[in-house]
Amino acid sequence: MIKEQLNVLINLAASDRTVGEKESKIIHMIGKANGVSKDEIEEMMKKPNTIGDLTRLTEDQKFENLYHMIQLMKSDGQVFKSEINFCEQIAEKLGYKKAVVSELSSRIYSDPTITADRKMLFERAHKFLK
Numbered sequence: 001m002i003k004e005q006l007n008v009l010i011n012l013a014a015s016d017r018t019v020g021e022k023e024s025k026i027i028h029m030i031g032k033a034n035g036v037s038k039d040e041i042e043e044m045m046k047k048p049n050t051i052g053d054l055t056r057l058t059e060d061q062k063f064e065n066l067y068h069m070i071q072l073m074k075s076d077g078q079v080f081k082s083e084i085n086f087c088e089q090i091a092e093k094l095g096y097k098k099a100v101v102s103e104l105s106s107r108i109y110s111d112p113t114i115t116a117d118r119k120m121l122f123e124r125a126h127k128f129l130k
Helices: 002-016 021-033 038-046 059-074 081-093 100-105 118-126
Strands: none
Touching: 002 021, 002 038, 002 059, 002 081, 021 038, 021 059, 059 081, 059 100, 059 118, 081 100, 100 118
């Protein structure tokens, strides 16, 4: 499951044609925290897979994907339209309405050391489930 989540993040990071250093660090940090080796992550970044079926995830897993995806989108200090569109597409695949991205984006920080109130964000995101 974590590799699928990392794959989504890798696809997002590459959606603006380049994977920035900060984006790469966040992907590695999430992977390492979940027991994925640096080599495995590097291999995944070289050859990202297409994004599979995300509907079978639990609501918690869907939220985690959404949270990390928005955090990654903001990590390089620039948010491109292609990244927003990608996040909205994935949000829909996760079972959310597109508007969840803008709702959470204003409350999720680009710096992973600054943690937002995840319970509040989860409750807000829940309102956008289809």
